[in-house]
Amino acid sequence: MLKTALTPRWLLGLLLVLALASGFVMLSKWQINASTLGQVTADPAKDVVRPYSQVLQPHDPLSMTEADTVVEATGSYVQGSTYLVENKLKDGAEGYWLVSLFVPDDSQQVSTSLGEGPRGIVVARAWTPTAEIPAEPTGTVTIAGRVVGNDAPLTSKDVSEENRGKGRVLASANSSYLTNVWNAALFNGILTLDSESTGATPLTDQGTIAETATLLDSSGALQPIRAQQVTDDTVDWLNIFYALEWLVFAGFALYLWYRLLKDSVEKTTDPTLYFEYEGQYWVDEETGRPYYWDPADQAYYYFDDIQDAPPHLPGRG
Incomplete structure (x- = not known):
């Protein structure tokens, strides 16, 4: 069989089969790479605190590259602006976000159809297990936390007659919706807080928010949200299946060449x-x-x- 395989005809056939099999292997590799394209890994650089103005830009949507970035801002809350956002989980428990309007000190005045005023930030101040709205901190406050994307716009189904009467319960945190609620120009995205202080934000040596950071809450009932970066380590098994198929095709191409060679030799030795x-x-x-x-x-x-x-x-x- 080896003598026949080394003839020019069969060597040329082998080269063609190897080229074809190599193409199938490359397609298999591409499918394997495609199976993890949807994965999202945590970026340590996003945990380092940056000024809000480096991430939140007027009129610009919050991009995937900027989402989940930790920022800080100094300014003041608009008193009486807080709403509850229902169905928010923390450590498996269901509760509410306290969402307030925050105006940075360096915010520029803007004129819109809603009127004239400074552009504000939608701040998810804290998580609370009860449907109660405490007063916002007064005076100048420095806040820091992770910027996350808007929730999908939903209608609240809260069954509390007390809260429904006050109209202070929302189904989702969405800056586009809250623009109309507050009659104010807003940056896109939601700033979820880890820290609220009257001085500097407590930081680690790496520039991240220290675990000792707290909120300005005299009652002690509010909990920092401490949002984490969104990650995804899932694998698309359909791509894995396709990758295995291409390897089978590559093996079949080599086997077909061997089978034809074997048949040719057997026709000569035992026709x-x-x-x-x-x-x-x-x-x-x-x-x-x-x-x-x-x-x-x-x-x-x-x-x-x-x-x-x-x-x-x-x-x-």
């Missing part, structure tokens, strides 16, 4: 496995090709080329 005939067969010493005697035609024929048997064979004149 009776592949042809129906009557009589005996012999092997031509010069060419190594098997031939047989056809009693019906009273002539000799090669098995692989019955139309072109050489004249030196017996019975071929």
Whole structure:
């Protein structure tokens, strides 16, 4: 078999099969890479506190590259602006976010159809297990936390008659909706707080918010939200299945070449496995090709080329 495999015809066929199999392997590799394209890993740089103005830009949507970034701002809360946002979980417990309007000290005055005023930030101040709205901190406050994307706009189904009457319960935190609620120009996105202080934000040596950071809450009932970066380590198993398919195709291409080679060799060494005939067969010493005697035609024929048997064979004149 090796002697036949080393002939130019079969070597060329092998090269073509190897090229085809290599293409299938490359497609398999591409499918494997595609299976993890949707994964999102945590970026340590996003945990370092930055000024809010580096992330939140007027009129610009919150991009994927800027979402989950930790920022800080100094300014003041608009008194009486807080709403509850229902169905918010913390450590498995269901509760509310306290969402307030915060105006940075360096915010520029803007004129919109809603009127003229400074552009504000939607701040999710804290998580609370009860549907109670405490007063916002007064005076100048420095806040720090992670900027997250808007919730999908939903309608509240809160069953509390007390809160429904006050109209202070929302189903989602969405800056586009709160623009109309507060009649104020807002930056896109929600700033979820880890820290609220009258001085500097407590930071670690790496520039991240220290775990000792707290909120300005005299009652002690409010809990920092401490939002984490959104990550996704799932694998698309459909792509994995396709990758395995391409490997099977590559293996089949190599097997097909081997099977054709084996059949060719067996046709030479034992042609009776592949042809129906009557009589005996012999092997031509010069060419190594098997031939047989056809009693019906009273002539000799090669098995692989019955139309072109050489004249030196017996019975071929």
